[in-house]
Amino acid sequence: MAAAPLKFSKYHGLGNDFILVDNRHSKDPVVTPEQAAKICDRNFGVGGDGVIFALPPVGDTDFTMRIYNSDGSEPEMCGNGIRCLAKFVADVDKSAPRKYKIHTLAGLIQPELLADGQVRVDMGEPILEGPKVPTTLAPTQGSTVVKQDLVVDGRTYQVTCISMGNPHAVIYSCDGKPIKIDELRKDFATLGPKFERNAVFPARTNTEFVEVVDRSHVRMVVWERGAGATLACGTGACALVVAGILEGHVDRSKTCRVDLPGGPLQIEWRESDNHIYMTGPAELVFSGSLHA
Numbered sequence: 001m002a003a004a005p006l007k008f009s010k011y012h013g014l015g016n017d018f019i020l021v022d023n024r025h026s027k028d029p030v031v032t033p034e035q036a037a038k039i040c041d042r043n044f045g046v047g048g049d050g051v052i053f054a055l056p057p058v059g060d061t062d063f064t065m066r067i068y069n070s071d072g073s074e075p076e077m078c079g080n081g082i083r084c085l086a087k088f089v090a091d092v093d094k095s096a097p098r099k100y101k102i103h104t105l106a107g108l109i110q111p112e113l114l115a116d117g118q119v120r121v122d123m124g125e126p127i128l129e130g131p132k133v134p135t136t137l138a139p140t141q142g143s144t145v146v147k148q149d150l151v152v153d154g155r156t157y158q159v160t161c162i163s164m165g166n167p168h169a170v171i172y173s174c175d176g177k178p179i180k181i182d183e184l185r186k187d188f189a190t191l192g193p194k195f196e197r198n199a200v201f202p203a204r205t206n207t208e209f210v211e212v213v214d215r216s217h218v219r220m221v222v223w224e225r226g227a228g229a230t231l232a233c234g235t236g237a238c239a240l241v242v243a244g245i246l247e248g249h250v251d252r253s254k255t256c257r258v259d260l261p262g263g264p265l266q267i268e269w270r271e272s273d274n275h276i277y278m279t280g281p282a283e284l285v286f287s288g289s290l291h292a
């Protein structure tokens with residue numbers, strides 16, 4: 001970390017909390033991955049699910065986002081984080097509600113600050129297959145993507161892999177029965193890592209377990225790559241709506257309400273442009289400075 005105190009602001013999106021740093025003066029983050037892990041420590045640091053940097057723009061964008069997870073690993077994207085970043089930059093620049101073009105490792109992402117304080121994000125198109133989606137799982141429904149069986153601790157989970165730039169394993173059923181969120185809570189801390197670090201996911205994965213309420217409303221819990229159980233995952237909410245539509249649980253014609261542990265997000269997978277739109281809150285917690 002630089003010798004000078006590090007100025008930061010902490011924001012959260014539905015309890016998914018981040019330390020935001022205005023790094024637009026330099027193309028390299030002023031914090032190393034190891035330092036980020038220390039800053040995220042909830043006992044010895046500020047506490048957070050990740051550290052996010054606003055960096056100089058690339059091409060025709062307003063700025064760049066990079067993020068370190070709380071274990072110091074670097075993901076391609078973060079949905080709740082990009083809502084927080086848009087709000088942070090608007091607060092720093094004292095800007096009126098507006099739309100940003102943000103360069104990320106997952107490509108162009110465009111959040112828009114709405115007059116009611118919420119942030120709507122054009123998350124781009126989901127990736128249904130590709131190098132980040134494992135092909136080693138056995139197809140169960142004549143498809144290489146939708147509902148592949150994965151056995152963990154003697155139970156067979158039906159997994160649909162969707163990339164939002166970062167990888168997601170979405171699970172609506174286990175042993176052919178619908179997921180019941182309340183039944184998962186007790187052993188979640190031991191179950192989650194068995195997906196995150198499963199050999200079929202060489203780049204590790206985020207895992208979402210989903211219970212259907214109705215055809216435009218679901219509940220979920222998430223185990224995040226590099227951060228563990230979090231209160232919300234924006235890219236995960238997008239991925240699970242895509243998986244829900246592909247698996248036939250959710251209607252594409254309606255915006256889907258996703259209840260995460262920290263609160264709801266609204267997710268639309270629009271037919272006209274194939275983009276996913278995520279709408280939800282981003283709140284300032286406090287600002288401060290860290291001394292080395």
Ligand SMILES: N[C@@H](CCC[C@H](N)C(=O)O)C(=O)O
Nearest residue numbers: 075078079080166233234235
């Ligand atoms: N919480 C995030 C996702 C953060 C990155 C993730 N842990 C990964 O490693 O891919 C979100 O809101 O999308």
